[in-house]
Structures are given as C-alpha cells and as structure tokens.
Amino acid sequence: MKMVKVKSPSEIKLQGIKADAEFVDGKLHSLTLTDENGSTLKIGQDYYSQFLVLVPAPPEVKRVHRVTAEREDVRMQPLDFEEPDEAQRKVDELRTLGFEANVDLLEVEVVE
Numbered sequence: 001m002k003m004v005k006v007k008s009p010s011e012i013k014l015q016g017i018k019a020d021a022e023f024v025d026g027k028l029h030s031l032t033l034t035d036e037n038g039s040t041l042k043i044g045q046d047y048y049s050q051f052l053v054l055v056p057a058p059p060e061v062k063r064v065h066r067v068t069a070e071r072e073d074v075r076m077q078p079l080d081f082e083e084p085d086e087a088q089r090k091v092d093e094l095r096t097l098g099f100e101a102n103v104d105l106l107e108v109e110v111v112e
Contacts, residue, residue: 002057011055060110069094069101080108 006012006028012019014033022030022044030044064080065087076099081087087103094101 002060004055004057006055013055061107062110064106064108065103066106067091067094067101067103069099071097071099 006021008021012031016036018034020032020034021028022032030042032040032042034040062082064082065084067079067081067087067090069076069091076094079087079090081090084103084105091101091103
C-alpha cells in the first residue's frame with residue numbers, strides 16, 4: 001500500500017477517532033488522537049527530529065476503453081484497452097462474429 005505524508009488533519013480518516021494537529025513554523029509538531037470515549041493519545045517530536053504522519057495514498061486510477069459483448073446467452077469477459085482505436089477494432093471484429101458489442105470509457109483503479 002502506498003502511503004503519503006499528511007499535510008492537514010482532515011486527511012486523517014479514522015472511524016470514531018478525531019485527529020488534531022499542531023503545526024510549528026509550517027511543520028507538523030504533534031498529533032492528538034481522541035476516540036469516542038474521550039481517551040486521548042498525543043504523539044509529538046522534539047525540535048531536532050523529523051516527525052511524519054502517513055496515511056494511505058488515494059488510489060491511482062487510469063482511463064480505459066472497456067469492450068463488452070454478448071451473443072444470445074453468452075456474455076464475454078470485458079476487455080480493457082488503453083487506445084480507443086484498439087477498442088473500436090475489437091468491437092468491429094466481435095460484431096462481424098455476431099456479437100452485440102459496445103465500448104465505454106471508464107476510470108478504473110490501478111491494482112499494485
């Protein structure tokens with residue numbers, strides 16, 4: 001899982017936990033976590049060390065041209081293409097074989 005540096009408390013999304021950040025000279029100095037029961041945990045640094053809080057990076061997405069096709073009761077597994085011309089060629093090929101085929105532009109999550 002990719003992680004990114006937190007720049008704002010609003011980026012910390014934990015169920016039932018509130019995060020408050022203290023910044024000094026534009027850098028994160030401490031982080032206070034409070035749960036639903038009011039218990040708190042403060043994580044901080046001295047002035048000489050680096051302090052990082054990391055959260056999961058937003059998922060990377062890419063655009064694909066997804067070809068879907070079916071004929072009678074047979075449905076093909078969707079095929080993804082990066083180039084629209086490739087997708088259209090596949091649609092044309094499938095239609096000559098009697099399939100009802102379509103292409104849609106989608107944003108899909110890149111799996112690491």
